[in-house]
Amino acid sequence: MSATTKPPSRLPALGCAAAAALYGILFLHAESQLAVGALLVAAAAGLALAARFGLVARARDSIGAHQPTFDAAAVIGVLAAAIVLRQQHFAILMMTTAMLLMVAALGLTVQFGFAGVVNFAGSAFLGIGCYTAAVVTRYTDLPAILSLPLGGLVAAAIGSILILPMLRTRGHYAALVTIAFGILFKTFLEVNDTLGGPQGMQVKPIVAFGWNFGRPFRAWDFSASFYFSYLLLALALLAFAFVLVRRLERSWIGLSLDAIRLDEVASACYGLDIARWKVFAFTLGNFLAGCAGAVYGHVLGFIAPNNFTFADSLVLVSIVLLGGIGNVWGVAVAAVFVVMLPEKLQMIQEYRFALYAVLVILILLFRPEGLLPRPLRDYLPGWTPKTPGAGA
């Protein structure tokens, strides 16, 4: 390690964000199956070539060295893609859905990726958020925008029912507790008439400060799909969740969660309160899923128990596994993959759960740490120790 290594330029990071945005636009815009297939092949070939010529490594170093730049570029990239595709309802809806699933998967990352608390009821917590939104708009006079924090709080509160059984069980048994809860939740919805029973419930659109989220977006000369307002809201929520989870990881709390996942006995002998941190991670994760669910409910406009099945929970878990357990950017990449691929490639639509299963098995076999393996903790990005190391 010589002291003369130049810090990496920020160009590869910016190029990466721009390329991703451009590709996203092309992919979402593509109509024919042929075009979609060609784009997928092009992406695979492009990535392989980039890896061959060391561009992937350069992009990674550059992103690592210029994180604020890359974060900003990512937000601008999403906005640019959304503006280009503004009139296409379906494309905007898919982007919004992907971002909301990212928020829920970030919640799972805190639970499962950091603290090692398994949760196979992710879609139930998402559903609690949706139903909170429905109840708020149907039975109360509260402003609909309040369903966002309320969805999170209700999900966290209902999740606390599970805390005791989860703390008393471990491994497979803890997983079973959450599976049972997910099934219980769906059954409860089906028989509860106040919540619409099997037919489900309508969720009225958010109206805040005179702005109706359910109408086509219109500001000055700019007009866009009626999903556009929700896209902006989802982006804001995602940015919040992303910063929260990343700061958490880069803190003593993140370290404590990791230590508890890896070795409970040693952690206890060094003063870590196992129960406290597990409860914290579980509650925070459910809160994020609930917040995402509340927005998702408004986006869908109509929700039913069948939106929140065990299979949907598995999709959330597979996002975390595919992306790279504990890696926030991995979650983002995998969520895009899982949401958009089946929608665009209609021939696999029917088989999408089978596709996810195959993907997860392949990943676990050949790349067990996920597409983007989690790097070591970097408490202060850009910080390097001042003391000269040995061997200088």
Next chain:
Amino acid sequence: MSAPTQAPLLACAALTRQFGGLVALDRVDFQAHEGEIVGLIGPNGSGKTTLFNVVTGIYAPDDGSIAFAGADITAARPQAVYRAGIARTFQRSRMCLPLSVFDNIMVGNHKRLDHGLAFNLLRRGAFADQFRRSRQETSELVAIFNKTLAARLDEPASRLAMIDRRRVEICRALISRPRLLLLDEPSAGMTHEETRELMDDILLARERMARLTIVIIEHEMGVIERITNRCVVLNYGRKISEGTFAAISADREVQDAYLGVAS
């Protein structure tokens, strides 16, 4: 070092612990005085590690009492024992291998780090200060053990050789400046040469930490002879002998039970 006269730092009285029908600890009295290095020896299954586990709160004793620095810590939770100032290592390496060396050592620093939500998430400037201070302290502590290792704090612990993992585990125990260090067979799985090196490190680290008390479980009699002031011998959960290494190695019962071949 002559026998200290003040109250012992750690005093276990009539400590008993059973596992089903097996009496792992049978009314054991055990003391360690401030500044001492006490060797805890005995055949496999004689209760040495159980004694550590009961002292550190992993198991509650069935009977007897434990006092540390004048306070009663009988059946205290492991977290409370750590906060009181007792740190330990484990017989079989218990590290977080995917985490960095620095992270592993910081796990041991838990009680001196701020775990508040606002501090960690919002007051990043204050967090950065605490991080830099801890980082400096860690470098200094690890450098006592090994200069090269001090330059490897940002590597994953899984990449370290066995002797370096042991060093990191001992640093994890020492970073919070405990008053009592419990070492559970630090030489396990290492060569003679490595063991000697590690013992030199431990003695060196102790010179820098005045009054640090150590209890060490060890099967290498050379190590015990070299570094301990006093030894306690367990057999079938009972204390069968106590004294300087010379005294216990001359003890008939100890020779029969443990040292074997009494010349």
